[in-house]
Amino acid sequence: MLKPHFDETNREPAPRAYRALAAIARLVIPLRARTRWSGQQHIPTSGPAIVVANHISNVDPVLLGEFLIWNGRWPRFLGKASIWKVPVLGWIIAKADQIPVYRDSQRAAESLVHATEALDAGKLVAIYPEGTITADPDGWPMTGRRGAATLALASGAPVIPVVQVGADQILGGRHVSLRGLFGRRKDVSVTAGPPIDLTRYLGLEPTKQVLDEVTDLFLDTLTSMRAQVTGLTPPAGRFDLRQGRRVEQVTGPDE
Template sequence: MARFTITDREKFPRTGAFIVAPNHYSEIDPVMIGAVTWKLGRVPRFLAKGSLFNVPVVGWFLRKSGQIPVERSNARGNASLVAAEKLVDSGGVVIIYPEGSLTRDPDLWPMRGKTGAARMALEHDIPVIPVAHWGTQQVMARYSKKISFFPPKKIAVKIGDPVDLSAFRGRNLDAATLNEATTVIMDSITELLADLRGENPPAERWNPAEHDQKETGRFEG
């Protein structure tokens, strides 16, 4: 099993709707974040990519706990977003991984985020609570299918203050606004993780699109 050390747990809202935005570097992360959310007195609901539901243990946990699969590029994806919005409207908690998938940063720092969390927060005027954790890679390494609960692993979790998105409220939610807001969210998560790790993050956040272009010889500038 795992032993959690949760820092600043009082920053986790006890009531009302909000988005939990954690870092993501192991397929076992949803189980761990779900356990932390439960320990802090809220029922976890994930907006998670559909492929996670096929991962051993993780998929079982997601299905049994009523999580919300997001199937991109089809109608089910829209239905998933509607389900998440209903949870928010009813005062629930939705956990969204802003990175969209496991970070591809070689040192497991958060990579460039996607705009789903920022959009939902701004459209529904609800807070985003950044969360960083470190240690789940010892339970299940990135891209691994092996899980190791014994001996018990230590997982450190740090809860942050609500992300200040006031500069973006009332603005047209175009790509530029959402990307700026997402950067603020990712900065908050990265700052928490740097504190947990006692290290400085990279000067530039890993951008999967740029690295894909470099690898295929299509990167320009």
Template sequence: MPRRAPERRSGAVISVAQILLRPLARLLARRTWLGTENLPPRGAVIACGNHSGPFDAIAYGHLLQASGAAPRFLAKESLFRVPVLGGLLRASGQIPVARGTARTARALDAAERALQRGELIMVFPEGTYTRDPHGWPMRPRLGAARLALRTGAPLLPIACWGSAALWPVGAVLPTPIPRAQLTLRVGSPIVPARREGETETQAAARLMAAVMGAITEMLAEIRGETPPSAVHDPRQDSHRPEEGWA
């Protein structure tokens, strides 16, 4: 691979972590990557993926790193308070999101600065693991699209399937047997733009509907199944632990 531009480099912490994580990811799952040619070779990008289990960060990070772009994840702030892990996250430039607090704006500002430097950020627009009973994407939040509209960075939809089987939600560790099939597909970038007469909120809602629609369509192809006609709306759930933007 050609030498990466500075804004696409992973830094020392991630470079060292990959020595362990890449072989581990290959050991735990048979991987299939599709559509990697859709990843813009340079410039700011907001990658958006569905979120179904704890292994997602490793799966998306492996794909993007191997494709030439070191991602900066927007992750819940509680992870940054975990001993050792929190220090590694901060040292590697990941962005904490304090959900449901005034500090949420800090995450948006940090993400915007990263995009202005031409970096790639990775966002889970659903804000938490999907609570759709069959694992389909939920109704998204609008933060990623707002960032795209303010910075001009394209939104890059990515679908991931197999993560929840490999590492079920609530499990302490992955389930290595049977070896999982992990499939990720990168869609075409979506260029942000406001239509005449649209407010930012209206434009953001339209863009996120397009992003999640693309992810759902790719998931349907991967799974060989038809998605539900109605998207699960987490706002109607009685328990919503992920209150906030990301």
């Protein structure tokens, strides 16, 4: 079913290219997905905020973006810089004021600088703590990177967890599959939870240990939410991409 125009629920200003993307998404998403939303009341209607979400598919930002835009906010996503090199798409997302992440380079810290600037301007920033699509064989959140924790502790902005289920049925998970683009529409749910309580970490020096604990808190929250939405029992360990298996140790590398 076609959603109302975003202007009916979103009063935030946004670049023209971003509004054009949203208008296209409004027409295309219903063709491939039946979306169900819950927890919209947890999305702040104004002011700086950080959304942390699980990452299960290449289509995640589209579905999460739709959820946030139609609930009053234009998110600034942090995404791998290689996307900006894709013809046309790279130009569009640059014009839409999204934030590239230059991993393993001298520019690696730039993304958090730009994200902090966006928060200082009262924007909502969306980030995937895992840093990439999960490699867990059952789609559970895997070990993360420290970028989201660093941003949260440095900014003091509220952190809203959002869990997506079903997006991997449209374009596959870590490995793209076009099979989901055909046949019947896929059921997708997007659920926001209350802000994550970071009180005990405020004022602490952001050591690796502290950042790892905050990262684990984000991932534990998303794992618990996914379990509640799906009715499934999460695994005892968390998948570690470096080791290629689930492990009890859940610390992550630097963003």
